[in-house]
Amino acid sequence: MRNWLKIVIILWVCLPFAGIADEKVGDHSKYVQHVEQGYAAIFQGDNQTAISEFETALAIEPDHYEILHYLGMAYAQEQFWNRAAESYQRSLVLVPDNIEVLYSLGVVYFKLDKWTDAVPALERVVELSPQHARGHEMLGKSLVKLRQYAEAVPALTKALTLKPQAAGIYQELGTAYLNLKEYTQAIENFKKALAFGPGRYAEPHYGLGMAYLRLGDREKSRAEMQIYQQLQKEFAEYERLTRLTRAEPDNLEAWTGLATLLMNQKNYPQAIQVFQKCIELAPNNANFHHGLSRAFMALNYPKHAAEAAERAVQLMPDASILYNTLGSAYAMQGKRRNALVAFQKAIELDSEQPYYHLNISKLYQSFGNQKLAQEHYRAYEHLLSEQKAKQK
Amino acid sequence: MNTFYPNRKRNRNSYFSVIARYLMLLLFPGIAVFAQDAEDMILISAGTFTMGSDNRAADERPMHKVYLGAYYISKYEVTNAEYYEFWKQQAASEQGIPKHTPENFTHLPQIGDWPERVKQFPDHPVVGVSWHDANAYAIWKGLRLPTEAEWEKAARGYTDRVWPWGNAIEPYANTADSDDGYKNGLAPVGSFPKGKSYYGVMDMAGNVWEWTADWYSDVYYWHSSQAFTKRPKRDPTGPAVGSWRVIRGGSWIDKISRCSTTFRFYLYPNLKTSFVGFRLAKTAEKTSK
Structure with missing residues (x-):
């Protein structure tokens, strides 16, 4: 009887611990569930849900540097820069030398215009990972912002050896050389920025305009500045219309x-x-x-x-x-x-358009009907010259 | 949970073959294991292939030639049943929670908890394993994880296919946006024979992302491209350091666009998720010895 009593007492004492253990297992399951839902949301581009899921997961198990990093990335996607920085900093407390978290923090500092804070984070990135192209690039850009042009040149040059067709890096390097008064090298880099960059890339034209001006070539400078202004105007109009269609x-x-x-x-x-x-x-x-x-x-x-x-x-x-x-x-x-x-129908409706005749002329030529091809070509030439005369 | 779960896909006629295998293991252990490996692994012959793409994501650029020596890659993703054999040994030697225990997914009954899911879904790819777990399993098998280049060659073959089966979107993979018959969960390995790659490797698109041996770098393809060397890079192994390991192939939670043969993604190596598994590789010269 006394043995039974002992067992009951032992069980009674242990029961709360068993409960705790169960609760912990249950909590971990919830953590896993929220993390998984966070990933799924990120994969679907739903950053708001990802933020909510990762925050809930971290409230259950706070010491996961990876999830803190992903949370920061989701914040950054939504342009909540301060919150992103906070998440990255929490992550770095757990893993101070994590290359990607350091890089992410550097980017966020750059976005927040805290270039003096960005530089040490990015310097550490390239120290830990000398082939980290984005690290060299962001470091160079931060140094340009800080007007430390001489220091920016090697960082950007290294970035270009790792990422040889990156228009943005050529643009930054051009800017650095421009400010170092090395105009020939500046022009070379701005031209490469245009060669590798997207169509309608405005900034290199401004850089070229400034470089030519400093070299005393006013004509070239004016031409580049005109292109820049035109592209800026287009860009402003594009922005206005995009905002309007969104609203x-x-x-x-x-x-x-x-x-x-x-x-x-x-x-x-x-x-x-x-x-x-x-x-x-x-x-x-x-x-x-x-x-x-x-x-x-x-x-x-x-x-x-x-x-x-x-x-x-x-x-x-x-x-x-x-x-x-x-x-x-x-x-x-x-x-x-x-x-x-x-084409025949087009000409029937309007026989005064030169290009309709040109199109049908080419088609007749492909059929081997030289007579009609020449007839329409002559009509094209005649109408085109008439049009030009009218325009004058 | 000491039961042996034969993989249904690979051992269809199988009680006899399991008994035979045990007999072989008893009599000639080395030969028996070799025979099993040879059956499950596909030889990818030595030669160059085209890696990357010029018109997709930035980290896939540039399209370039890479030379790989001959290697084997497993035909299927590693299954629950296979991983269980490894895990069982960990359980015998460790105190408390065994090392390399896959994560539980209680909220996803179609995937379930470990090791219960071994019984329920022996042929499903093992998930909830970190890169370290996958690597430990590979070492235990005397094999290794494929490099990113090896994975890509096995998926796209010599014909630069966008998906393992070709360039048209087809329901030949377990993805989130196709009518593949496996909504919201994993499919048994080898369920999509029409989705096999040029070399006959299965499930290279969808089902689970697959851990590779390499660290991730967004400019790695520049490094392995001919831009820096006169000859195609030979057997590239990715950057020396990094934070993320590369995962490839897309999964059941992804749209098919992310399951292409060139799409690159990355994950912290210690994360255990319901959508990442792995397959194995080995260098061919070592096999022939």
């Missing part, structure tokens, strides 16, 4: 303006998306289908271009230009008979 998603005028701007910039992939949005808002507007067709054609998607042009023609059967576009799309597809019918 007013049904503003057809804004979408139309954006589509026109993108076509002018030859940014056809984005133009397609914008035309598709325009069509969603105004499905019976032939101009949008026409624009979509031209964008598809520019990207060498003749089938899609022809489909869009066919729809445009259905909606506006008296517009000659639509037939001309349709004919071009057919011609690209190799459907020469269909193209011929479309």
Whole structure:
């Protein structure tokens, strides 16, 4: 009987500990669940959910440097720079020499304009990992911001050996040389920035303008500055229209303006998306289908271009230009008979457009009909010269 | 949990073969293990292949030639049943929680807790294993994890395929956005025979991301490209240091665009998730000895 009593007492004493153990296991399961949901959210680009899931996970188990890093990255994606910095700092308390966390912290300090704080973090990155291209790049950029141009040059040069076609690094290096009054090297780097950079890259033109000016070549400087101003104007307009379409998603005028701007910039992939949005808002507007067709054609998607042009023609059967576009799309597809019918219709509706004649002339030539090809070519030349004379 | 769980995909006619294997193990242990390995591993012949892509993510650039010596890569991802054999030995030698115990996913009953899931899903790829667990398993098997280059060659072959089976989007992989029959969970390894790679390697797209031996660097492809050397880089092994290990192939929680043969991703090596597993490799010269 006394033995039974002992067992009961022992069990009674142990029971709360068993409870704690169970609770810990349960808590860890919850931690795993939140972390997993955080990953899934990040993979789907849902940073807000990722932040919430990682924060909940860290409230259960706070000492996971990786999750603190991912939380910081999610904050950074949402541009909550101070919170991102805080997460990275907490992570670094646990693993002071983690290269990627140090790099992330350096980037956040850069974004917060805390360049003096960014430099030591990034210096540590490249010390730990000498081949860390992004580390050298950000270090160089931070030093440029701090006007330490002589120190920036080796960092950026090293970054370029690791990332040889990075336009942004050439731009920074050009800026550093410009401020060091080494204009020839500055020009060389700005030119490379333009060569490797995206279309409509404005900043290198400004750098070139300044470098030519300092070298005394006013004509070249003026030309570069004009390009820069034009691109800046375009960029400002793009920003305005993008903001407007975001604030007013049904503003057809804004979408139309954006589509026109993108076509002018030859940014056809984005133009397609914008035309598709325009069509969603105004499905019976032939101009949008026409624009979509031209964008598809520019990207060498003749089938899609022809489909869009066919729809445009259905909606506006008296517009000659639509037939001309349709004919071009057919011609690209190799459907020469269909193209011929479309070009003939375009000329029937408006025989004064020189390029309709040029297109049909090329088509007749491909058929071997030299007589008609020459006839239309002559019409093209005649109309073109007339147009030029009128313009004068 | 001392039961041996034969892998259903690989040993279909199998009670006899399991008994035969045990007999072989007793009589000629080395030969028996070798026979099993040879059956499950695919020889990738020596030669150059195209690594990376010029028109996808920045860290996949540039497209360049790389030379790899002959190597073997496992036809399937390592399964629960296979990993269990390794884990069992850890359990026998350690106090408390055994080393290399996979993470539990109580909230995902379709994946479940370890080791219960071995019984329920013996042919599913093992998940919830860190890079260190995967590496320890590989060493235990006398093998290693594939390098990033080896993984990519085995996935895309000589024909620069976007996905292991070709360039068109097909439901030949367990992904989040395709009608593949495995929504919200893992599929048994080898469930998509049409999704095999040029070399016949299975599940190189989707199901689970796979740990590779290499550290991640966003400019690694520049380094292994011809831009720095006259000849294609030979057997590149990634950067010397890093924070993240490379994972490849995409998983059941990813869209198919992330499951391409060139898409690169990375994870902290000590993380154990429900969407990362691994497969094994070995250098061919060593095998032939």
